[in-house]
Amino acid sequence: MTAQAHHAPRPTKRQLIIETAERLFAEHGYDATSTARIATEAGVPSGLVFYHFATKLDLLIAVVQERPEPSEVLRSAARPRTVRGRLRAIVASLVAELENDRAARIIVFREAQGRPEIASRAAELFAGATATVADLLSGADDVVADAARVQAAAELVVSRVFLDTVALGQPETAAKRHAAMVELIAESLTSGPD
Template identity: 80%
Template sequence: MTASAHARHTKRQVIVETAERLFAEHGYDATSTARIAHEAGVPSGLVFYHFATKLDLLLAIVQERPTPSEVLRSVAQGRSVRLRLRAVVATMAEELEHDRAARTIVFREAQGHPEIAERAAELFAEATETVADVLAGADDVVAEPDRVQAAAELVVSRVFLDTVALGQADTAAERHEAMIDLVADSLTTPGGRAQQD
């Protein structure tokens, strides 16, 4: 990358990071591109050099993130369902908490911007599919694929709810451990525990 290309890339990144902070703090509609440019320390025209519209800038914030599969597959080292679940749940909660500004934007702006809602649905589906693959690869799984898929949906939904919707990442560990036990039992016991009672 040439020095001028690197400078353009850096300025673009500064614009994205500034917009992310301002959109999270004040909302998309209440944040002007002039304010983004001012706080980013760039000319207003540079925002539109990199992004044709303010909506394109919003979409860049949502789309230019590590995908769930990249993050979650890297932690699935344990052999048992329980170990894999603990790693996946902890990593998901940590990633969602670390990416607080972006998740705030997605949660708030999905209502008024179908493109954001669609991207959020894609990320949720990808996370669910990845978790299902991670669980299916454990040595002690005896459940059918549809049960593994349902377990993955439960796990992703619960972590998302605690971290994004309720903002309770710090206090959710005990609930997550109970969920991990329930899911692990249902995937490693033939027919699930409910049918044995």
């Protein structure tokens, strides 16, 4: 008896349209990408795009909304017990997730300007990530900082990693900056008030 090959399920036509739109919006920008091109590259009839999405903006919103929350990825950073260990795990998780989902993050970064729906989603993603990072840091065994310092540290980590990975596209050259940031924040959160 031969073993049957296991295949990943084929994406639905809707998923295929979203994936194609994500790639094209990231490569060319929202305004420069027509729905006809999305349909052609997805291999579906043009009308099918509008069957699933009333407008091109609805398609853009779906591309941005249907992403995993950063908090899901960051929970694995809770394993280390110390602030320093958690910070290293948080930075590594954020860099990996942002690189893995780079196209969607570029779209959010680029299209948030002038599009309230996208700016709102960007704010939600940032708030969710910083809240998760703050929660992870405050649960470390050696943290002595108050909640305000922990929150500021979380915002700094998320902002810096996003800037290096998405806005500047420099995750490799950012490794030294990230290591220095981890040391600075770890010292700040584990030492008493000045």
